Amino acid sequence: xxxxxxxxxxxxxxxxxxxxxxxxxxxxxxxxxxxxxxxxxxxxxxxxxxxxxxxxxxxxxxxxxxxxxxxxxxxxxxxxxxxxxxxxxxxxxxxxxxxxxxxxxxxxxxxxxxxxxxxxxxxxxxxxxxxxxxxxxxxxxxxxxxxxxxxxxxxxxxxxxxxxxxxxxxxxxxxxxxxxxxxxxxxxxxxxxxxxxxxxxxxxxxxxxxxxxxxxxxxxxxxxxxxxxxxxxxxxxxxxxxxxxxxxxxxxxxxxxxxxxxxxxxxxxxxxxxxxxxxxxxxxxxxxxxxxxxxxxxxxxxxxxxxxxxxxxxxxxxxxxxxxxxxxxxxxxxxxxxxxxxxxxxxxxxxxxxxxxxxxxxxxxxxxx
RNA sequence: GCACAGGUGGCCGAGCGGUUAAUGGCAGCAGACUGUAAAUCUGCCGCUCCUUGGAGCUACGGAGGUUCGAAUCCUCCCCUGUGCA
Numbered sequence: 001x002x003x004x005x006x007x008x009x010x011x012x013x014x015x016x017x018x019x020x021x022x023x024x025x026x027x028x029x030x031x032x033x034x035x036x037x038x039x040x041x042x043x044x045x046x047x048x049x050x051x052x053x054x055x056x057x058x059x060x061x062x063x064x065x066x067x068x069x070x071x072x073x074x075x076x077x078x079x080x081x082x083x084x085x086x087x088x089x090x091x092x093x094x095x096x097x098x099x100x101x102x103x104x105x106x107x108x109x110x111x112x113x114x115x116x117x118x119x120x121x122x123x124x125x126x127x128x129x130x131x132x133x134x135x136x137x138x139x140x141x142x143x144x145x146x147x148x149x150x151x152x153x154x155x156x157x158x159x160x161x162x163x164x165x166x167x168x169x170x171x172x173x174x175x176x177x178x179x180x181x182x183x184x185x186x187x188x189x190x191x192x193x194x195x196x197x198x199x200x201x202x203x204x205x206x207x208x209x210x211x212x213x214x215x216x217x218x219x220x221x222x223x224x225x226x227x228x229x230x231x232x233x234x235x236x237x238x239x240x241x242x243x244x245x246x247x248x249x250x251x252x253x254x255x256x257x258x259x260x261x262x263x264x265x266x267x268x269x270x271x272x273x274x275x276x277x278x279x280x281x282x283x284x285x286x287x288x289x290x291x292x293x294x295x296x297x298x299x300x301x302x303x304x305x306x307x308x309x310x311x312x313x314x315x316x317x318x319x320x321x322x323x324x325x326x327x328x329x330x331x332x333x334x335x336x337x338x339x340x341x342x343x344x345x346x347x348x349x350x351x352x353x354x355x356x357x358x359x360x361x362x363x364x365x366x367x368x369x
Numbered sequence: 370g371c372a373c374a375g376g377u378g379g380c381c382g383a384g385c386g387g388u389u390a391a392u393g394g395c396a397g398c399a400g401a402c403u404g405u406a407a408a409u410c411u412g413c414c415g416c417u418c419c420u421u422g423g424a425g426c427u428a429c430g431g432a433g434g435u436u437c438g439a440a441u442c443c444u445c446c447c448c449u450g451u452g453c454a
Binding site: 033036037042090092104116118131148171211225229238284299302338 | 396397399400401402403404405406407408409410
């Protein structure tokens with residue numbers, strides 16, 4: 001399969017500058033991955049994402065399975081073709097929906113029965129089924145089907161949840177290895193195959209996290225994710241769990257912390273050695289009128305910006321900050337114009353992507369002290 | 370001119386004798402958002418004071434009246450809509 005994760009430089013703090021060779025893109029890491037749940041990074045067209053420098057975006061197994069359906073997408077050549085995205089993609093397995101749709105599902109050892117949030121219809125997801133859907137979608141990276149443990153979770157509950165996730169990880173891997181050659185683009189990109197990442201769970205219990213990581217490493221995934229974080233726990237706990245798990249993961253494989261974070265968090269985690277992160281925060285917050293800037297949070301709908309003719313972020317050179325004023329963005333927000341979501345999201349993503357670009361730079365060429 | 374139907378807080382619109390500073394919605398103000406059931410959700414939203422909790426004042430077109438008590442009942446006036454002249 002060749003070298004897929006190529007370390008370029010590491011730091012004493014554990015930071016890693018590397019590149020991840022994926023079928024559709026060589027991804028420079030550490031990387032932030034915008035979330036595009038339903039086949040779109042909400043409000044932003046694909047060509048703009050490319051201009052912003054997005055290297056890899058997410059899609060979601062559960063959402064795309066429900067609509068438009070993974071079989072139609074397979075028939076149309078896979079997710080890349082369908083949404084016209086030439087770079088890398090990663091699909092989440094539906095594990096997060098086991099958590100977020102808690103009122104619409106029932107979990108057993110075999111799998112999860114969901115009631116569709118769209119029409120109430122019943123669907124059964126197993127690790128095997130999640131793999132089948134993800135292979136049909138054909139993202140560069142698929143994720144093992146897991147249960148994202150809620151917070152707070154008592155010890156017994158976290159153990160039980162972890163037991164389930166580990167069993168599902170084995171089943172995911174086995175089924176994936178047996179069928180990964182079936183990706184829609186297998187014939188077009190024969191030398192590179194779809195990848196599967198395992199997910200560390202264990203609630204907020206260090207020993208469970210350790211146990212989880214050890215078990216997963218025996219299974220030899222293509223990369224390792226830390227899941228079940230940013231689910232309501234205090235930040236120190238998030239950090240503690242990441243610090244606990246990172247050193248245990250194999251050095252020569254990518255490490256992915258799922259669902260983080262605020263701008264300062266992604267920078268911090270990247271410097272600690274996290275290679276990949278994703279988060280809905282920059283996109284969702286943008287649609288709700290919250291801009292992340294070099295001067296902190298900017299609630300763009302605030303009255304005080306009504307006639308503010310300055311750029312959203314004076315230290316930002318993104319296509320939005322170069323062209324539009326705070327007053328205009330506030331007006332678009334007030335008027336509920338669709339362009340509001342687009343411009344706000346472009347800025348936030350530009351801000352996030354630039355943070356990672358800067359971090360990559362400093363990992364590559366450490367500043368002399 | 371006559372006949373109906375109406376005039377309620379920035380707007381729309383409930384209420385039709387006391388539990389009404391007055392249901393709802395919109396607009397407005399502020400806040401939240403971390404592998405997206407999210408262009409969503411939460412709080413505030415007559416004025417003035419004091420610390421939470423409250424206190425006072427002003428309010429349902431206008432002016433009178435009935436009543437212990439009126440946005441709610443009666444009289445007159447003003448205005449709006451519809452129909453008939």
